[in-house]
Amino acid sequence: MKVYVRVMPKSGVLDPQGKAIADALGRLGYSGVGDVRAGKLFRIEVDATDANAAREAGRRMAETLLSNPVVEEYEVEVPA
Amino acid sequence: MKPKPRVAVVLFPGSNCDHDALHGAETVLGADARLVRYDSRDLGDPDLVILPGGFSYGDYLRCGAMARFAPVMESVGNFAGKGGAVLGICNGFQILCEAGLLPGALLRNAGLRFVCKDIYVRVETKRTPFTLTLNKGEALRMPVAHGDGNYMAAPRDFEEMVARDQIVFRYVNEKGERAKEANPNGSFDDVAGICNVKGNVVGLMPHPERNSEALLGNADGAKVFKSFATSMLAMATTPVV
Numbered sequence: 394m395k396v397y398v399r400v401m402p403k404s405g406v407l408d409p410q411g412k413a414i415a416d417a418l419g420r421l422g423y424s425g426v427g428d429v430r431a432g433k434l435f436r437i438e439v440d441a442t443d444a445n446a447a448r449e450a451g452r453r454m455a456e457t458l459l460s461n462p463v464v465e466e467y468e469v470e471v472p473a
Numbered sequence: 474m475k476p477k478p479r480v481a482v483v484l485f486p487g488s489n490c491d492h493d494a495l496h497g498a499e500t501v502l503g504a505d506a507r508l509v510r511y512d513s514r515d516l517g518d519p520d521l522v523i524l525p526g527g528f529s530y531g532d533y534l535r536c537g538a539m540a541r542f543a544p545v546m547e548s549v550g551n552f553a554g555k556g557g558a559v560l561g562i563c564n565g566f567q568i569l570c571e572a573g574l575l576p577g578a579l580l581r582n583a584g585l586r587f588v589c590k591d592i593y594v595r596v597e598t599k600r601t602p603f604t605l606t607l608n609k610g611e612a613l614r615m616p617v618a619h620g621d622g623n624y625m626a627a628p629r630d631f632e633e634m635v636a637r638d639q640i641v642f643r644y645v646n647e648k649g650e651r652a653k654e655a656n657p658n659g660s661f662d663d664v665a666g667i668c669n670v671k672g673n674v675v676g677l678m679p680h681p682e683r684n685s686e687a688l689l690g691n692a693d694g695a696k697v698f699k700s701f702a703t704s705m706l707a708m709a710t711t712p713v714v
Contacts, residue, residue, distance in 0.1 A: 406625065407580065407583065407623070407659070409580070409581050409582070409584070409623070409659070410581060413585055458534070458538065458539075458542070459534070461535055461538070461571065463570075463576075463577060463578040463626070463627070464578045464580060464625065
């Protein structure tokens with residue numbers, strides 16, 4: 394099964410990459426661009442019998458390796 | 474007799490300052506220094522463990538995120554837990570933060586650029602083995618070379634760190650004063666180096682091993698290693714109560 398883990402900088406944490414991207418979008422003429430935050434998306438194939446098990450596996454991986462709880466938060470999604 | 478310090482320099486895949494650290498330990502500290510591979514669990518009874526700079530595991534995912542799970546890190550954690558002296562330089566600092574041996578995290582430089590130049594840091598505390606013989610307020614000229622040196626901690630945690638005297642170095646200008654342009658990476662409160670609560674684990678972004686000999690034009694980095702030598706001597710001669 395596929396599980397998606399989305400990792401984003403916590404609110405309040407500076408995100409220089411997101412800011413640079415927002416500035417670049419403005420220079421390219423995309424008006425009305427507000428705050429941009431840059432994160433990471435992981436698509437992971439796991440051996441799991443059901444969506445709950447896959448979600449739990451994704452959660453554990455996010456907790457141990459994929460995110461740093463000091464500066465990042467994560468969401469786990471198992472596509473239907 | 475002066476004890477000869479035993480130093481373990483940890484070699485991760487992608488470390489690139491390991492031999493500089495080894496050389497600094499040997500020439501400045503007069504140490505019996507050796508490299509310990511990332512996949513070894515045997516540090517060899519050292520007095521000091523150095524996690525050197527570089528790009529362990531290609532800086533993939535986050536700087537230091539992979540290295541913290543290398544087998545050797547369990548031994549480093551145990552050594553630090555028993556009060557052993559650990560110095561993390563640049564990538565070594567990032568690894569210590571990822572491993573939870575130091576608080577906070579190192580983010581991408583605020584200017585988004587890799588910064589490679591000489592800067593000044595001010596000694597903020599004498600309570601670590603690496604700053605014991607330095608003067609509080611003393612400015613040292615040090616090289617930095619990093620893309621992810623933007624230190625941050627949650628505001629409440631940072632307040633605690635300040636209260637516990639865990640800020641070891643701050644970026645300053647050559648007069649030793651804090652100034653916006655003196656901070657090369659946007660780190661919170663100009664932090665360049667910190668220690669754990671006990672003070673035995675220290676991480677810093679600048680590279681003292683790269684300017685430890687007058688031959689290199691600047692030997693300020695040697696002060697950090699010499700301080701450690703003195704602290705070791707002090708420990709060896711302190712009577713056990």
